[in-house]
Amino acid sequence: MRIAALLIILFGLTGCAKKEGPFEELPLVKHYRNYRVALEAEPWPVVPMRRTIFRVRISPPLKKDRLLMELTMPGMYMGQNRTVLRRVSDGIYEGTAVVVRCPSGSTLWRATIRAEGFGPVSFDFHVKR
Secondary structure (H helix, E strand, O other), rough: HHHHHHHHHHHHHHHHHHOOOOOOOEEEEEEEOEEEEEEEEOOOOOOOOOOOEEEEEEEEEOOEEEEEEEEOOOEEOOOOEEEEEEEEOOOEEEEEOOOOOOOOOOOEEEEEEOOEEEEEEEEEEEEEO
16 A cells, blocks of 8 residues: 555656756758748747747748748647748748647647748747746
């Protein structure tokens, strides 16, 4: 009986331990057709419920004034979370968004970038707890 209680406590404490990360290194990079697409965010790692600046760099530069970024959580619906990334210079787009905190404690998110005739290009990343 004591061993069973000890195991329950041990596994319970291990499961409740808050582990940070793993946090991916920036920039997150994908290749789409002949383009190199890089995603960055400030602050990094992303902190849930805080305004985050997302930056996308595309080379060679696209001739688009804006991109659409959708933030989703793989395997769980967290509501619609879309933001427009506006061109700040050739091939560089910026916008702000807030990643909501997942009630389950999951930290894996996906940013999907698209524009008319371009994409989708998706990046998976972890946020802080």
